[in-house]
Amino acid sequence: MTNLSDSNLSDFCLKLPKIEAHAHINGSLSPSTMRALVARKVDVNPELAAFEIPDSLNCIDDFFSLFKFIYQLTDDEASVTFATQKVIEEFAADGVRYLELRTTPRANADKGMTKHSYLQAVIQAIEQQQQANMKTRLIISIDRRNTLEEAQETVDLALHFQQCSNVVVGVDLCGDVMKGSFLALKPAFERARQQGGFKLTLHFNEVAENIPEAPELLSIRPDRLGHATLLDDYSRTTVYQQAIPVEICMTSNVFSKTVATYEDHHVKQLLEEDHPFILCTDDKGVFGSDLSNEYVLAAKTFGLDRHQLFEASFKSIDYVFADQETKDQLKADWLAWKKDNQDLFVA
Numbered sequence: 001m002t003n004l005s006d007s008n009l010s011d012f013c014l015k016l017p018k019i020e021a022h023a024h025i026n027g028s029l030s031p032s033t034m035r036a037l038v039a040r041k042v043d044v045n046p047e048l049a050a051f052e053i054p055d056s057l058n059c060i061d062d063f064f065s066l067f068k069f070i071y072q073l074t075d076d077e078a079s080v081t082f083a084t085q086k087v088i089e090e091f092a093a094d095g096v097r098y099l100e101l102r103t104t105p106r107a108n109a110d111k112g113m114t115k116h117s118y119l120q121a122v123i124q125a126i127e128q129q130q131q132a133n134m135k136t137r138l139i140i141s142i143d144r145r146n147t148l149e150e151a152q153e154t155v156d157l158a159l160h161f162q163q164c165s166n167v168v169v170g171v172d173l174c175g176d177v178m179k180g181s182f183l184a185l186k187p188a189f190e191r192a193r194q195q196g197g198f199k200l201t202l203h204f205n206e207v208a209e210n211i212p213e214a215p216e217l218l219s220i221r222p223d224r225l226g227h228a229t230l231l232d233d234y235s236r237t238t239v240y241q242q243a244i245p246v247e248i249c250m251t252s253n254v255f256s257k258t259v260a261t262y263e264d265h266h267v268k269q270l271l272e273e274d275h276p277f278i279l280c281t282d283d284k285g286v287f288g289s290d291l292s293n294e295y296v297l298a299a300k301t302f303g304l305d306r307h308q309l310f311e312a313s314f315k316s317i318d319y320v321f322a323d324q325e326t327k328d329q330l331k332a333d334w335l336a337w338k339k340d341n342q343d344l345f346v347a
């Protein structure tokens with residue numbers, strides 16, 4: 001049962017202006033969005049009526065196989081647009097003021113959806129769904145299982161959409177941590193930075209098997225790292241020396257068992273070392289935790305007070321893939337919010 005201070009803390013974390021920088025679109029679909037998508041499709045695909053998210057995810061393998069189901073819900077452009085709009089609305093309702101969504105372009109020949117039309121649907125949704133209080137930007141993901149040719153095709157799309165829209169800001173390496181190799185894909189990331197000026201973020205050392213390729217990932221000097229769960233000596237030295245911001249996804253790590261408990265979470269070290277990090281959700285739909293809840297968890301687990309929570313959120317602004325003018329505006333908004341809400345800082 002929540003006591004009074006719990007609900008006060010939840011209320012504070014909901015109202016706190018926040019940055020979300022690591023949110024996979026298809027992992028962020030809420031149960032109500034999934035139900036709405038099932039309702040749209042069940043006539044043509046009755047099997048979807050039996051679609052349900054497992055109550056508990058036993059290991060990271062379960063987690064990646066879950067996306068095979070979710071992808072049946074977003075297998076045409078209209079569903080992709082609908083899903084993206086819902087995700088944006090929900091982050092805005094959770095007090096997010098600057099959102100960087102990410103997604104992997106996906107084709108579906110049966111529905112006539114191409115990677116190009118998939119991205120067009122996402123970008124259209126972002127442009128149409130700009131909220132009064134929240135800016136949304138897009139990071140385009142390259143899946144670890146891609147061939148170099150596929151990865152280059154994704155970079156081509158990022159470059160194409162950069163010509164007609166200002167929402168694409170970065171390129172990400174994601175996907176099943178046990179598959180693929182970064183080395184094969186490295187030229188695509190280098191081209192994304194050189195030709196598009198895109199920022200690069202890489203899912204990094206989520207499991208021990210990723211450690212051997214860590215020097216290769218760090219060699220491109222990523223602008224941010226996702227998770228960075230396991231820091232071997234070389235990675236720790238490099239990540240700390242280069243002050244690379246880490247996208248922290250506590251619930252995702254605990255649910256997918258890459259971190260044993262919240263108390264053991266590596267954000268503890270980052271807090272102690274004052275190393276840059278951003279609290280994020282990863283897949284709020286799959287793991288059932290929105291961003292304000294991640295702030296509640298960080299506060300409860302590591303004893304952070306409201307000023308420290310504000311600082312964590314405020315510092316995150318420096319690490320987003322936006323221009324300086326946008327960052328300055330966000331900082332001014334955050335400070336104005338703090339000034340207007342002094343009463344919330346009294347627990």
Ligand SMILES: CNc1ncnc2c1ncn2[C@@H]1O[C@H](COP(=O)(O)O)[C@@H](O)[C@H]1O
Nearest residue numbers: 024025026027067102103104174175176203
């Ligand atoms: C444990 N955390 C994670 N580690 C690595 N990749 C992840 C992930 N969570 C999600 N994805 C990647 O994002 C895709 C779903 O969103 P999009 O279809 O791109 O919008 C997943 O298929 C996976 O490739």
